[in-house]
Amino acid sequence: MIVRRWIFAAALLAALAAPQIAMQASPAAAAEKSLGVVYADGRQTEDVALAKLDRRSDELFISAYDLARIFKATKFWNPGNRKLVLRIGSHRYMFTIDSRAVVVDETPVLLRMNVLYDEGAIMIPLEFITRVLAPRSIEKIELDSSRLLLSIGSPEYNVTDVELVDDRDATRAVLTLTDELLYHIDSETPGILRLKIYGGRLDPLKFALPDGKGLIGRVRAEQVEQDAYLFFDVKKTVQRCRVEFERAEAPAAGEKKTPIKLVLSLDRGNLPEIPEADFAGKKLIEMLDEGAKHKIIEPVRKIAIDPGHGGSDMGRMGPSLVKEKDINLQIALMLRDRLMEELGVDVVMTRADDTLIPLDERVEAANIAGAQLFISIHCNGWFAPDAEGFEVYFLAPARTEEEVRLARDENSSIAYEEPTSGDAGSGDIDFILWDMVQNEYLNESSDLAEMIQREMGKSLGIKNRGVKQTGLRVLKGLKMPGVLIETAFLSNPKEEKLLLNAEFRERLVEAAIEAIRKFQSRYAGKG
Ligand SMILES: [Zn+2]
Known part of the structure; x- marks a missing residue:
């Protein structure tokens, strides 16, 4: 040596x-x-x-x-x-x-x-x-x-501080971030507010958890893979929660970037404390529109459902030669019927039979129909037969090689489409997908993805792979929140069987409907 x-x-x-x-x-x-x-x-x-x-x-x-x-x-x-x-x-x-x-x-x-x-x-x-x-x-x-x-070197942290401020009307948790990161807040567990910060990295040196104050009790933080989570124990009197960005005026001395404040405000309600018995299992906190970043969404009356692939584009193929395009269509039709029946909404199908519809036309059809949500249905696949589980995607730049790979797979449908004149880029599946139109709905799309993921997690009984983001062509240019569901792995013999099973599909469809119902009650009429 x-x-x-x-x-x-x-x-x-x-x-x-x-x-x-x-x-x-x-x-x-x-x-x-x-x-x-x-x-x-x-x-x-x-x-x-x-x-x-x-x-x-x-x-x-x-x-x-x-x-x-x-x-x-x-x-x-x-x-x-x-x-x-x-x-x-x-x-x-x-x-x-x-x-x-x-x-x-x-x-x-x-x-x-x-x-x-x-x-x-x-x-x-x-x-x-x-x-x-x-x-x-x-x-x-x-x-x-x-x-x-x-x-x-040391990690580049972007979540550096959390502070609690309490006054007569509200208790606020003020987080200091170095970037305007995407977030999601929910109160699925009564008494706990969960704030997920996509791409958040908690600075273990600067980030000290504060003692409870006002309406907020214990504060916990967790770093999970690329995302950071904060959990706030909240008092039962809390009725409303609002989350919004607040920009500081100028960078502090010695700081390169202007720190950004993400503020979670809890309103002090006027109602008496709710007895414990009534509290259990109830979602009590109403989420207010998250600042100016949220679009006002009308009550959802029309939903676009997009069964992936079709015609000569068969999608993935299961070990017993089940075709993804068929499974997608069957699930989508079931979802259509149930949505109309249970939520009384109109449904636009991007395809209702075994035909090949170009990805961009699917987007256009949903936009023209004035749909308010877009849900694309797919099955996942991998060369290793034990890859398993479900995941829900929204459109944002991929963060992992796995997310890049999925976009490449699903976008490769383009290869089956007739080349259109004047659209030189349509054959290239390696394009960088960053879309200003869908970006306007980033928060809603990620919220919808989270809600579907959570409902499916409760009922599907297969591995929960989490919410993911990547450059999906079929979500590009959508003028509404949109997600793509990878229901299960068709390449996995066990999950292929499940995808053929009527009862499994029923659970899948019901979970999606429950999520849409929650999305609707969160957004309808807010703003
Ligand atoms: Zn697919």
Whole structure:
């Protein structure tokens, strides 16, 4: 192993401890270079051996042992199938000896070179750090390949503070954010308000939970994958809750960005406290329109239902050759009938038989009909037969490789469509989908997605994969809130059976209707 002297800018190192010689050397004898690792978390700077294992390539490899230590991974090695699993942060990375594929959670990513087994060590291409790990890490990971310097910085937090303020009329929780993040608030559990902040990252150093004050009791915070949650225990006298953004005037000294305040206000009601017996199981807090960001939605009278695929575009195919297009249509027709019956609304179908309707025409049909909600029905699929569960999507930039993959799959319907003149981009499924029209309904769409996800979670009895976001073409340009439901995995033999089961479909449809009912009571007439 070669111990490299630190030769770069003295300024950078001035504050750091003298570099340590790596004591836990990689067993790889072929080591030719070393990687300087600089940590922001107080760990000492170190040198880690790298190896060049393939004569035909300059690719450098790091031992899994070092990788796990640097990124504080938990590791599991299965010599039987030569697979190594590293859990780093909230993700799971599975490597296979002599394979280029790294399975991240459930999605494979291809590296340029195979993972190798060399003199007793599992060696991973350095490319893994930049291409796979860094984009998924909450910590800032930077690899300078020319100087072979890896710096692991502190996470970029965007939720930095919460403060409670109480006066005669209301109690307010004031959150400090660095960005105007998307959020969702609900009071599904009586006595608790749950605030979900999409893409929120709680700063563990600055973020201190306040003591209860006024109408708010205990405050809890939780970081779950990419999203942050805050839970507020609230007094039973609380009747109304309002959430809105409040922008501070100017950036404080030393701050680059103007901090943004997200304010949750609870009105002090005039009514006497409600007896415990009446309280249980009831949703007591009325959610007010969330500031100017919310559009005024008329009572929902017309809903567009979009059965995915059709005609020559069969969608996914189950192990016993069940076609997604057929399942989607059957569920959609059932949803149509029940919606008309139970909610008394009109329904517009983007297709009611086995025909191929271009994605953009589906959007147009819903817009022209003046529908107030758009619900697209699909089945999920994956090459691994054990992938399972349901998920609901709304249109916003994808955050994970899995979300990107789903958009690519569902948008590939375009390949079946007749090329339209003057629309050069329609064949390209890699377009970046960011849509100002649907963006106006971002909060409503994410709310509807959350509500459907929650109702399905109560009744479907299959894995709840959560609300997701991605660039779905069939939601682009919608002038109404819109979601896409991936009902279950048609590629999973168990779930394929469920999708064919009338009772399962019934539960699915009922859950969607219940969610629409809740959406309606939340939004109708507000504003
Ligand atoms: Zn589909």
